[in-house]
Amino acid sequence: MNAPTTDELRHQLVNDITAQTKLSPAVERALRTVRREQHLPGLDPAAAYADKAIVIKENPAGPLALSCASVPSVVAMMLTQLDVRPGDRVLEIGAGTGYNAALLAELTGPDGQVTTIDIDSDVTVHARTALDRSGYPHVQVMQRDGLQGVPEHAPYDRLIATVGMWDIPAPWWQQLADGGRLVLPLRWRGQTRSVALTRHGDTLVSDGMELCGFVPVIGQDGERTAELADGTVRVHHDQDQQVSADDLTEVFSTPPVEIWTDARVGTQEPFDGLWLRVTAFDDTVCRLEATRQAMDNGVRRPVIPARSPALISGSSLAYLIAERDDLDPERPARLGAVGYGTDGAELARALIAHITAWSADRLAVPRMSVFPAAGLEPDLPEGHVINKQDSRIVLAYE
Template sequence: MVAEMRNQGDFTTSEVEAVFARVPRHLFAPNETPEAAYRRDDIVERKRDAHGMVTSSVSAPWLQATMLEQAELRPGMRVLEIGSGGYNAALIAELVGETGQVTTLDIDAEIVERSRRCLDEAGYPQVVVVLGDGEHGAAERGPFDRIIVTAGAWDIPPAWIDQLAADGRIVVPLRVRGLERSFVLARDGDHLVSTGHRLCGFVAMQGEGANQERLTLLRGEEVALRIDGETPTDPDGLGASLDMPRVEVWSGVEVGGFEEFHEMDLWLATKADHFGLLVAQQSARDSGLVAPGTRMGAKTIIDGATFAYRTTRPTSEERTSFEFGVYAHGPDAQRLAEDYANLVRVWDRDHRYGPGAHIEVWPANSPATGLPHGRVIGKRHTRVSISWPQGAVS
């Protein structure tokens, strides 16, 4: 596992690589085979609810390594992990050493009991396992140099900020307009500033911090829009638009090789007034009603009864390079598709090789006049500001 992770570039420091080689992952997944426990890309030890949805898991090794590298843990640090499984807490304990302190917290009593048992069996009795709602943190164990959240969060509750040391950092999978990224948030006076973010995916927070995306059904449960925020103003019109002829516009912007372009998704999400993810079942994709890329959620701009979503087409016989395009349905499909394609071109021209998004998290009562220029996304406890500095380089 460690050799594969090294080859895939999961490690940026020798310290994190060393702890993955040291902690026995299979002891935290007793219901899995050793082969399954040590696969780089797989989550293990899943717990599901009555509807079959995963509510807890031990994350894939590559993702755990990503967040531990983001956290920049050092010996002697006090760390709170929100969302327990045991294995990640053991990795943290190795990184902070005997002089450090690790608290791992979970809302599920069964998960807490299992984490405690696995940590003891693996030789990490010093890790404190707490039963509680992650929304409130663990004040009695703070302040913390690092708070590492291993569940998908929609907001940053005040307790996390209150329990953070003056020079501390929060590493959290934060959902922004339906897109989840693992952000590193550092304190800067009365607000937090992101020092970096990585693509990720986690089981959603439970308890007081839970916040579900809304589904707007376009064709029963076969095709739907997943919306993180206000629902569309004309859901019936959007459903009817799916029967209208599809408009195609191609941007001329290509991507190939192993280049990541998830920063473009964030750009689109912050430039569109109404943004969501178009998701479809296999039958709708097979029939050609929607494009294949809707399986995981195609990035979609919505305007009244019209919607447009991004797609790709190969530009080489080997299918190693692709051009971004837009499919649109509705009474204003041509205009919205052109607008969408132009946003892709602007990203390519001004931000593809630039510094990326500048993201700050402010208290919910912060006046708009004091926030950076850009998209401001209101949440329960905070306002998330996302702006795009110029500075593309060739």
């Protein structure tokens, strides 16, 4: 049997994506047109058309790569969120392999303009070479700090970030046209969502959020890490949250308190919407990471050891747990909370309340309104406010 051609591999990948995700017709056409293997030279074509991220530049200083070719299904989802129109002027932050810029060029057509930038010269050289190879020499590739954008080509009808962002930089406000759309992987309270926002004057308003994960942008450092239990447990929190490793030194030496709900999940059923919901109501939520050593030492296993929502206040914490009892074959796992410290039981009960509210409407997504931090104090809508360096975020369920 002959190996499939690159065209067959590409179409099969798109077929697989469309079976799981609703794409716009324009995005589907672009995915069927742009040859991803030309942006990943030397890679086996079957690997180039697998729905997986591919590292293109390792990071010798840490576990996260400096640059990746993003998961194709996530690329497709974000481009559908962006809703590019023919003739649009588009700025992409994070050049990667140039593949996403080629897709943007297909979407904007001959009358549009696509500029893709990256802070790393090796990445921009790779993207430029690949775009020339794949037939998109008109795409502009520039070595720039993504946090500053490219003001000389502004205003942009569409702006997309393909690197993880902790905040929306002030220069982007000046470069996005009124009525323009911004799509970015935005991180707050330990979780990341691809948020689609439309600019209405001095306000960005969301109309969609999707779970995702991206290599973080260089130059933003709004998240902090507190190491507990001799470094076997780590808590990742935002800089505005009052979390102190000194306060939590003895937290795991206190007896745990477990509280359970009637909320259940299936083996493959996502519950990240719970984390999202908590961020819209509670300033104590952050991400807890527990190592195997911590659990061997008696720390209760979080629902996902590497990334579970936790509530932290003073010298106490609570986090999400699960147990399998098979009472419901379709949803065999029951969700609960475990608390440690003087106020651990109270925090566990608060988390239980969030779980119960989420379980009643699991697909609900909050509306995000974003305002620039600088300038006059805005008349904020009702909702939960999260302050960042360059922006003020309001989350509300309607």
